[in-house]
Amino acid sequence: MKFDKPVTGGPCWAELGTTDLEATKRFYADLFGWRPQTDLSAEMGGYTIAHLGDAPVAAFVPLGEEKQPVAWFVTFAVADVDATSAKVRAAGGSLAMEPGDVPGMGRFASAVDPDGAAFQLWQDQGFAGAGLLNAPGSLGWVELAARDPERARTFYTEVFGWSVTSSPEYTHFGVDGAEFGGMLAMSDMYPPEVPPHWLPYFVVEDVDASTDAAAAAGAGIAMEPTTVPNGPRIAVLRDPQGGVFGIHREYTEG
Template sequence: MKLTEPVPGGPCWVELSTSDVPGAKAFYAALFGWRPETDPRPEAGGYTVERIGEDAVAALSPLYRPEQQPAWTVSFATKDADAAVDAVTSAGGTLLMGPMDVFDQGRFAVAADPSGAAFSLWQARAFAGAGRLNDPGTLGWTELRTPDPESATAFYRTVFGWTVDATERYTHWGVDGAEFGGMKAMGEDEQADTPSRWLPYFTVVDVEATAATALGAGGEPIVPPIRIPRGPAVAVLADPQGAVFGVHAP
């Protein structure tokens, strides 16, 4: 069973910080059919919600700092952002931003686990998060790449209470047994300076066709399309600004 909607402890939103918002709008429209809707208020800073139909599925925003690298960030739902921050820091994580209110939409914070993998915390008010999960063009999986799976398991179980189904090669995360993501240890194939990170995977119908579209739109393959034994077809791609994400066909 997979997680099908935002629930406390599970992924509820995914957001791209990018150096080229107009370019990202065009790229992801070609890739996933997203329809961008930019908040016109000056205080929103150009924040753009991406939609499929009327459902919000992701967001784009300008970089917060000039030195920041374009990247996707996964948000996890919480009933109390301030209490979640306390849990993060008590478990050895780091607070990077917030907590702060976002208009009437909710309250958020940005944190990092002990290995440096960043993620957001979202306390919903008017906005609960993604209107769809696991449909084509929407968030379908979240994967942690880390050098220390044992410590990561202890951290996330403490902070979110996730259920864990682990083998020697891969760990599956869940909320009360409903899976939403996994964890893979960084291996010899990783570059020495590759940071720990959360990688969002978007569901698609055809991984090879999506990878070809990404290449034609200025992206590049990081991991070419492959079929996981007894699992999904997957690929890891980078958009034209260098933000890395995955696609999978269950």
Template sequence: MSEKTSYAPGTPSWVDLASPDVEAAAAFYGPLLGWTTRSPGPDDQTGGYRMFELRGTPVAGVAPIMTPGHPPSWTTYISVTDADETIAKVRAAGGDVIVEPMDITTVGRMAAFADPGGAVAAIWQPRDHIGAGIVNEPGSLCWNELACRDPKAAKAFYGAVFGWEAVEGTPGGQAYTTWRSGGADVGGMIVMDARWPADVPAHWMTYFAVDDADRAAEWAKAHGGTVTVEPFDIPVGRLAVLADPHGAPFSVITMN
């Protein structure tokens, strides 16, 4: 189902964008993905955070960059029952805590971390806000994927923190790891080999579903974005890797 009212613990449930210009981000992503933008509350309480909505339902967020030097980027949030307990597991498994657990008004409790390979993600303990209310349809989040150089360390870390099982496969003849939690596929992992530039860090990639990946790539290019990887076919659909006008990378995919 594309409409969500809850997420099982260990499931990516939300993504948000750190941007140097929230209004410019809304102007770019709105037409590209069919989003409208709404403020969830007073800026003095939310720090200028905005909700991206599809059909009036929150599907992603955007916030102004607060820390000098922080790159424009999308962050994956993983739903948990207890943020403090999960952060203790992050530390025990060798991760670094970037943001200590903190309450976000009445909507939830969050924290951010870097895994041993340096990939940054966040956790979300839901209260009033469960995460994305629509997924897996055009204009919404459909996949989250870790790109890393040490898959063995990643498997140990995410298994210890979230209880994920790493399932190996070869879709389309290419090696690929699927993260599984409670019998459900919750994300993926690819290995950054010698073809990747050395200065590209390990990271979590956000995938949004679109009706036409080629058209989305052309639109992004025409409106200040960058096509990092031109559209190409994979076993589950057609994929392109893009960056918004400020350089934040993300992917779009047309599902078969």
């Protein structure tokens, strides 16, 4: 991700639905140095914004129903949630939650692409989203795991107008030439029950050390630290409540 603040069409926020808010706050505070702040008002239902310094970087949401899976959700900034929601439907997607307002902050909708991957839309009306991107402890990349990559590529370019750079191994997405994420085809390594999904990657100074620290705190390792050829060093972790996320350190020549 080349930009350090949200831009229209790019990822602006990552939000974790979790079953144990207090344990989640402790785990991510220790791992990333986040400072969680829970809104205690009844209407916000325990919504917790994590800060890095003074910058908001992510959020935790207590799950209201046992059947809801613990999962990270990626949110994209748009100029008009209602117009973008119409584009989602026209391109073959659907809405899991119709557009609605968060007073003093923004307008929101929850969408699902034709392949089944969930994502969120956000229109800034006072709160832009992450106050920091692409820095240690903040969101640095988002990745779509798709069962039908061709269909997904068509859908997201129609909805957001993203630029697309593809190779046989990987597809990169960008806004105005700034790449912020990518897409991989779900191979046999993914069990059939795993749905298509968006995965957030957070920047760390040392992928191996962060993986060790997460494991010591009770996390699982879904993918051991590995270096992508001519790319970043990455790992995929599963927090103690089951939320899957990635960590990475940008590739630098020399």
